[in-house]
Amino acid sequence: MKIIDKVVGNYDGKSVIEYSLTNDSGMNVSCLNYGCVITKIIVPDRQGNFENVVLGFEEFDDYPDLSPYFGAVVGRVAGRINGARFELDGKEYQLAENESPNHLHGGRKGFNSVVWKVEKIEKEDAVGLQFFYHSPDGEEGYPGNLDTCVTYLLNNKNELVITYEGKTDHKTLVNLTNHSYFNLSGNLKRDITEHILQLESDRFLELGEDLIPTGKMIGTKNTPFDFQNGRRIMAGVNSEHPQNLLAGNGYDHPFVFTKKGENQVVLSDEESGRTLMVTTDQPCVVVYTSNQLEGPFSIYGVRARKYLGVCLETQGLPDAIHHPEFPSVILNPDDVYCSTTTYRFFANTLGD
Template identity: 70%
Template structure:
């Protein structure tokens, strides 16, 4: 196992470094100290061919100008906050709007667009990186000084573990996730329409026209949102279900896990033989099938088009601070925000 680093660019007169974690099984994970962005995940297919299975750019400026959060950590709060505001202990906090009237993924200066202090590490069983960022009181409108640490850890079982922790000196809200776009075909040879998704979920959150949850939890059984026994993603892309149409012909929805505690999401692509197992302690996974990726730019040499990647954003429920029936995302000064998500890659498939 080893760690390689190289200069990737500059941001506000600071060096942007790309670190590559390499295990002994042929897998590697590359990421930046800017936004904790995962730029590449290289894993073998069923024949042993190692290819990249996430969307990313070769040039740093593309992340500044074009990126829809490719590979980044988003926060302080993932997802949209309605009207860019929330109330806490009788005080209304106004956040920075960055998507019409909504506050999305932490605002204009979210965790995805700052330099993180980074410490590489290696132990007997893994290589990894520890990221640190201090978000001052009032940044993007949030209360409290928030100190966040994130650990990326790669072992020889082709498992990448992301551990999130945060502490505050004032009551605030926190909901973190990683926004990687996966494509298991390898090097973007195909879109994700033939990817199969499977998870134990019987409800999803209804979205309003602003893509923010209405607060209603819908029974997903016998709908395009039923993934209990595995479903091709194209079934939602081609669906006439009002929620699929509203999302831009696909998915952009929080899927609620049936049971509390640790849950696993399985994503596979038969042609490559690759399978990704995502295990998390979070309440839901936001499934986004890249419905708005199309544009006059390229991603690692491939013309951008819709459905070229799929996001599996493990997190608390979006806009939870404004939905009293949702699990709380409030963090108190005497508490530690803690979340863990593991990504394990195999070269086999699951059936539909």
């Protein structure tokens, strides 16, 4: 187990450092102190070939200007907040309208675009990093001083365990996630339309024209949104379902887990043999199939295009503050925000 670090740039007068975590079997996770961005995850395929399975950039300077949240921790609140405003205890708060007229992923300068303090973790069977950020009262319009700690821990089971913790001095909103785009083909050899997704959900949130939940939950049975027994992502790309069309021919939807407690999401690529098993204590996962991923830039040498990656954003339900029937994302001063998501990678041999 080892950690290597190097300076890769500068942002807001602070050094940007890339940390490379490697376990005893050769799995590697690289990440930045800027936005806690995961730049690479390198794991073997069924032939033992080690390749990168997430989207990112070769150069740090591309992240502030071009990144659609590649690999970042987003917050204070992941997803969209309708009208960029909310009410707490009779007081209305106006947030940054960075996707006018709405608020997206924490605002113009969310957690994804600040430099975090870092402490290394070195154990016998795991290496990792603890990231710390103090979000001052009023930042992006949110009330309360919020102290956040995010931990990335890589162990010898080829698991990356991400833990989020937050403490506030005033009632506020917190809903954190990691926004990595996964592509298990390795080094972006193919898009993700043939990937098979399986998840424990029989309902998803209906989206309005602005991609914000309407509050209505739709059953997945007999629709392209039923992943309980596994199905290819292509099903949503080719679908005529109004919700698939609304999202840009694919998925950008919160799937509500069937049961409370620990739930699993499994993503697999038959050709490479790679499988990613995501285990979380969060109530939902937002599945985004990069339907809007287009632009005049390249991702590790591959031109940006739709369906190059799939995000599996484990989190609370988006826009929960406007839907009292959703699990609350309000954090009180006497409480601690805490959630854990584990990403386990393995490769199936032929015939498995």
